[in-house]
Amino acid sequence: MGHYARGMTPESLSPTGADASARSAFGAGSGAPHAATLQDVAREAGVSLATASRVLNGSARKVAGAFRERVERAAEELGYTPNVSAQATARGRSPVIALLVADIADPYFGQIAAGVARGADERGLVVTISITERDQERENRILRALRGQRPQGLILAASRAESGDTGSGSSELEAFERFGGRVVTFGDGSVVGGESRGGRSIVIDNAGGAEELGRRMAALGYRTAIGIGAAEGVRTSDDRLNGFARGFASGGGRVERIHRGDFRRESGATAMAAALDEGVAPGTLVFGMSDVVALGAMSAIRAAGREVGTDIAVCGFDDVSASGDVTPALTTVRVPLNEAGYQAFRAIVDDDWAQSDLPVEVVVRASTPGPSGVA
DSSP, X not given: OEEEEETOOTGGGOOOOOOHHHHHHHHTTTTSOOOOOHHHHHHHHTSOHHHHHHHHTTOSSOOOHHHHHHHHHHHHHHTOOOOHHHHHHHHSSEEEEEEEESOTTSHHHHHHHHHHHHHHHHHTOEEEEEEOTTOHHHHHHHHHXXXXXXXXXXXXXXXXXXXXXXXXHHHHHHHHHHTTOEEEEESOTTEETTEEOOOEEEOOOHHHHHHHHHHHHHHTTOOEEEEEEESTTBHXXXXXXXXXXXXXXXXXXXXXXXXXXXXXXXXXXXXXXXXXXXXXXXXXXXXXXXXXXXXXXXXXXXXXTOOBTTTBEEEOSBOOGGGGTSSSOOBEEEOOHHHHHHHHHHHHHOTTOXXXXXXXXXXXXXXXXXXXXXX
């Protein structure tokens, strides 16, 4: 069961637990309907409250088959659903996977979330999503709140800056793990908040994929490029910009300047507008460190009365679904984001997990036809 909502907690995901008839029956004499409780189930099944709790809240203690059947039948008839908090108390953890992303509107995170949800469906677990906005203090508050909910694991999918942090983010993750939760990060999991830590991580070859993209663009004949990235120190952005510059230089090209902002489409448009104000010669290539940023750059190019492709070429990274739908279609590096999300889920639930390869692939489309206009 994959569920997504900003600010959702496991408690907010607990179903009400009773159907209309059960609500009516339990409301008799009180003037108001109410959901079936664990006490109602125990009474209906003719067992103790402790026995009903062991059956329905996932206790490790065994219950005789006949009693278990009576409890489960009573729960079904009454429309009772176990409370997530009660399960967490009985098991030491809840049937929840917490996913932290920077921006749920970014299709990059949407595809990762879809992969996590796919894994959760297989295990009958619930996924909650919280939005960090790449704000360390906000992230810390979320982590502290999640500790009390006892999720089985935490997936931190948002890229972080390496500098200017006190290490509080690392401390919060370590505290989460001490309370029995498993943490999986995207990127190099050995460094969080500027501090070294152990842990499982999902590694995407951002530098290698961007380097190959740079080589391919140089082979098409481009020699001058402009980069658009996030603030310096954000690892995903830095890896992609640096990798692209290396690959482009290996084929005789040069990244003449870099404009910085953030990961939003609007930021890409703003950065491109600033580049155009400074002057962009025909035949220049623009590398947006993500497809979302590159799509913003394309809109700014059009707004300035320039043409995307034969005038100013544009390429990105990720291959989100919109990249192939725009005109001209965007050259990019394809990343299996859904599979990355699924692997992140498996890293939470599998004790013997080992990451499988996540191959990246350069996809050349019409937004980079070559300086002569021929791909």
